[in-house]
Amino acid sequence: MGQFDLILLGPPGAGKGTQAGRIVADYGIPHISTGDILRAAVKNQTPMGLEARRFMDAGELVPDSVVIGIVKDRLQEADTDRGFLMDGFPRTIPQAEALDATLDSIDRNISRVLAILVDEQELIRRLTGRRICRDCQTPFHVAFNPPAREGVCDVCGGELYQRDDDSEATVRNRLLVYNQQTEPLIDYYDRQGVLVRVDGEKEPDAVYEDIREAVGRP
Ligand code: ADP
Ligand code: ADP
Numbered sequence: 001m002g003q004f005d006l007i008l009l010g011p012p013g014a015g016k017g018t019q020a021g022r023i024v025a026d027y028g029i030p031h032i033s034t035g036d037i038l039r040a041a042v043k044n045q046t047p048m049g050l051e052a053r054r055f056m057d058a059g060e061l062v063p064d065s066v067v068i069g070i071v072k073d074r075l076q077e078a079d080t081d082r083g084f085l086m087d088g089f090p091r092t093i094p095q096a097e098a099l100d101a102t103l104d105s106i107d108r109n110i111s112r113v114l115a116i117l118v119d120e121q122e123l124i125r126r127l128t129g130r131r132i133c134r135d136c137q138t139p140f141h142v143a144f145n146p147p148a149r150e151g152v153c154d155v156c157g158g159e160l161y162q163r164d165d166d167s168e169a170t171v172r173n174r175l176l177v178y179n180q181q182t183e184p185l186i187d188y189y190d191r192q193g194v195l196v197r198v199d200g201e202k203e204p205d206a207v208y209e210d211i212r213e214a215v216g217r218p
């Protein structure tokens with residue numbers, strides 16, 4: 001049990017969501033994206049969504065207590081028995097410590113943390129051209145990874161949209177927040193001996209090959 005307990009770490013725009021689609025299809029583990037869960041809460045105007053929205057719009061982090069609660073609840077579900085892929089969580093040291101404590105209490109541990117690394121100028125180009133499927137959340141890019149039909153998801157036919165926080169000003173703040181609060185997690189997991197650095201500037205398929213190499217075959 002818990003053979004593939006995986007974390008995708010990396011700045012906004014590194015390609016976490018893009019790689020997550022490939023990983024969960026091959027490894028048969030659930031994709032746990034705190035960003036997707038929070039955006040669904042905002043859309044449904046739940047109390048949590050109403051609280052989270054102002055942080056997300058400003059490109060700031062939602063409070064630790066909120067996201068830690070989301071992840072603890074999600075890990076109770078039966079589909080995480082054979083593993084999980086965390087995408088966008090943890091993002092702070094307290095979140096990482098809370099995850100360690102939760103996994104400890106159910107006798108599991110992280111198998112690999114994949115840190116996808118990309119130069120900052122490239123991140124800005126990726127985020128400002130990103131389009132997301134409203135229905136299945138698959139990311140596309142107007143130039144680097146365009147859908148076959150403009151505005152339409154290749155995977156499910158859903159409508160593509162641009163996230164409010166993918167404007168250049170908000171992107172710059174998100175990158176700043178990443179450098180200050182999330183980047184220290186690279187050292188944190190390196191010390192635990194589970195970190196693998198992945199060159200995120202290659203083509204998506206080549207990045208995925210490196211990930212498969214690091215994680216081991218499903
Ligand atoms: P993250 O989840 O880390 O924020 P995404 O997977 O949403 O990143 O990717 C950000 C943008 O960059 C999307 O528009 C995506 O299509 C594009 N992208 C992802 N991986 C690559 C890559 N290897 N090369 C070029 N563009 C990419
Ligand atoms: P990206 O694709 O750029 O990496 P996400 O979809 O993961 O972005 O996150 C979008 C926003 O949701 C973040 O800017 C932040 O406001 C909020 N968020 C997502 N995950 C977390 C988290 N683990 N801790 C705090 N805030 C989060």
Ligand code: ZN
Pocket residue numbers: 133134135136137138153154155156157158
């Ligand atoms: Zn779709």
